[in-house]
Amino acid sequence: MAGLMSDLPRKNGWTIAEHVGDETPDRTQRLLNQAVWDHDRVQGVVRRFVVEQLGDQSLRVGALDESGQEKQGESTAGTKRQYMGCAGRVANGVNTVYCSYATPGGHALIGARIYVPEEQLADVERRKVLGIPATVVFRTKSQLAQDLLADMIADRTVPPWIAGDEVYGRAGKLRAFLEDHGIGYVMRVGCAFTIEVRSGHRIRADTAMTTHLSGRKNRKRWQVCSVTGSKGERAYAWAWLATTSPRHYLLIRKHLSTGELAYHYCHIPAGQPDTLMTLVRVACLRWPVEEGFEFGKDHFGLDHSQVRLYTALLRHIVLTLAALAVCAITAAQAKTRAPAPILPTTPDEQPPEDLGLIALTVAEIKRLFTLVTRRHLPKSHHLHWTWWRRRHQARARWYHHRTRLRRDQQT
Template sequence: MANLEVLHGRLRSCFARRKPFEQAGKYMTGLMSDLPRKNGWTIAEHVGDDTPDRTQRLLNQAVWDQDRVQGVVREFVVEELGDQSLRVGALDESGQEKQGEQTAGAKRQYMGCAGRVANGVNTVYCSYATAGGHALVGARIYVPEEQLADTGRRAVLGIPAEVGFKTKSQLARDILADMIADKTVPPWIAGDEVYGRAGKLRAFIADNGIGYVMRVGYAFTIEVRPGERMRADAVVVAHLTGRKHKRRWQVCSVTGSKGERAYAWAWLATTSPRHYLLIRKHLSSGELAYHYCHIPAGQPDTLMTLVRVACLRWPVEEGFEFGKDHFGLDHSQVRLYTALLRHIVLTLAALAVCAVTTAQAKTRAPAPILPTTPDEQPPTDLGLIALTVAEIKRLFTLVTRRLQPETHHLHWVWWRRRHQARARWYHHRTRLRRDQQT
C-alpha cells in the first residue's frame, strides 16, 4: 500500500486536474486487482463507479502527460532498485492481438506473443533489471508506415501529428534518449537480434558511454584482423573448435528464475577497440548464441561481466508474463493511439509498485534451503520462497478489496444489458442501411 501511495502521489504533477489524477489511482488499483479481464467496464465496476465514463475519459480526453508519467515510474524504480552491483536496461518488444484494423498500430505482422504472423499491435519496451528485481520502465508503440501516410486514417485512429514512422530500433533509441535525459539509464543495455543488428542504435549507446551486450545472428560479421571480416559462425569454427581451443570455453553459472543456468561461454576481441564477440554454447545440445559487445572505459573488462549482462536480458520476458497475466497489459479494448499508450503506461506503474515491493521483501527473506548432494533427503520444513510479484499482487488484493453493496453490482447488470441493447439496435440499423444501398 505504501509504495502505491508514494508512486501515485508523485504522479500529481503530470495531471492538469485533480479528478483525472484520482481516477488514475483508481485505475492502477483496478489493474492490481484479481479481475480476470481488466478493461474500462470491469475496472469501473470494481472501483465503485456507476458507469465506465470516467475511465474512458481518463484514457481518451483527460489532460495529462503520459510521457512524464513514464519518467516518474522510471525514477521510482531506479530509486528503489538502483543500489545494485549490476544494472541493465533490457530492450524487447511484445504484442497484443487485435481484431480488425481500427486500432492504432494494428496490422498483420509477426507477433512474438503468438509466435506467428497475426493481427495486432507491437510495442517496444525497456526493462530495468538488477539481480534484486526488475520492472518495465519505458514503452513506445510501433505504428506501421501505411497508417501514418494516410491522413484520414491517422485522424480516425487518433495518432498525433508529431508521431512519425520509426522502426523498432529507433523506438528503442527514443526510450534510451529519455532515460539519458532524466539520468535513469543504467550502465549496460542488452537486447535481442532486432536491436543487435541495428548499427545506429549500437553507435548511439556507445557514444553515450554505455556498454551493451546485443544478441546477433550467426551471419553477423566482425573484423578479426585489419581488413579481414568473418561471420560469427565462421569465427567459432576457426578459433573455438577443436581440442586445442577447448580451454577458451568457460562454464559459467548464472542464477535464473528457476535456479542456476550453466552454459559454456567464450569471447573474442575484434579490431574495434573495446568490442568483443561473446558466444554462448548449450552444454547438452551444443546450440550456439552470438552477442556483439561493447565495454566502455571504466567498466570491468571481464568475461563474467558480459555473461551477467547477457543473462539480465531474460527478466524482460518475465515482465511481459506478469504484465499480461496479472496486470492486464494486453487487456485494453481501446482503439485510439493515446488511449492505448495511456493504458500501457498505467499498467507499467501498477507493475512497478509490485515489482519494487517484491524486491524490498526479498532483502528480508531468509536464505533458501537447497540440497548440497544429489542423494540428499529433504528436511521436514523446507521453508518458503521469497514473495513473488504475483503473490504481492494477491496480498494487495486481499488488503484493498472493496466489497461494494449488492445494489452496486445489480446496477451494473442493468447498465450492461441496457448498453448492449442500444448497441444491438444501432448494429441492426446499420445492416438495414447497407442492405438498402446494395
C-alpha cells in the same frame, strides 16, 4: 490503478468500472481517451521510481525487447499483420517496444513505445480515425528503443549497460548511439553478423567460432559459467573473441547439452570491467524482460485493453507499468529480508519437514494489495492462502532442484 492490481480475470474499461462501483464505463474510458494528463511524464515518474529503488545494485542493465497484443480488424492504432512474439507467428496485432531496468536484485518495465506502421501514418484520414497525434512519425523498433534511451539519458536514469536481441543487435545506428554516450552493450546477433578479427578482414560470426574456438585445442578457451535464473542456476559454456577494436568483442554462448550457439556483439566502454564474466552477467540480465511481460500480462492486464485510439492504448500501458513497478519493487525489497532458501545438495536427499516459505512474489504482493484495499473481504481467509501458496511453492522449488541434481548426475 486499484483495478489493474485487482484479481479481475480481464482488466479493461468495462470490468474495472464494474469493479470500482461505477454504473457505466464512462469514467474509465474518459481517463484513457479525453482526460488531460501527460502520459509521457507519468512514464518518467515510473522510470525514476524504479531506478531510485534499484540504482544501488552492483550491475544495472537496460533490457530492450518488444511484446504484442493480438487484435481483430484494422480499427486499432498500430494494428497490422506482423510477427507477434506473444503468438509465436505472424498475426494481426500491435507491437510495443519496452525497456526493462534489470539488476541482480530485481527488475521492472520502465518504458514503452508503440510501433505504428508507416502506411497508417501516411494516411491522413486514417490517422484521425485512430487518434494518432501529428507529432508521431514513423520509427523502426530500433529507433523507438533509441527514443526510450534518449529519455533515460536526459533524466540521468540510463544504466551503464544495455542488452537486446537481434532486432537491436543488427541496428548499427543504435549501437553507435550507445557508444557515443559511453554506454556498454551486449546485443544478440545472427550467425551471419560480421566482425573484423584482423585489419581489413571481416568474417562471419559462425566462421570466427569455427576458426578460433572449435576443436580440442581450443577447449580451454571455453568457460562454464552459472548464472541464477528464475528457476535456479543456468549453466552454459561461454567464450569470447577480440576484434581489431580494443573495446569490441564477440561473445558466444553454447548450450551444454545440445551444443546450440548464440552470438552477441559487445562494447565495453572505458571504466567498465574488461572481463568475460562481466559480459556474461549483462547477457543474462536480458532474460528478466520476458518475466516482466509475463507478470504484466498475467497479473496486471498489460494486453487486456480494448481501446482503439493511440493515446488510450499508450495510457493503458503506462498505468500498467506503474502498477507493475509498485509490486516489483516491493518484491525486490522483500527478497533482501527473506531467509536463504532450503535446497537439496544431493540427488537422493529427502526433504525436511519444514521447507519454510518462498520470498514474497510480485503476484503475492498484488494479492495482498487487493486484501488491504477491499476491506469487506475476510482477511484471515486470504492470509491463510498467502501462507499456504508460499509454503507449497517452497516445497515445489526443493523438488525441482533435486530433480535437476538427479538429471545432472545421469548425464
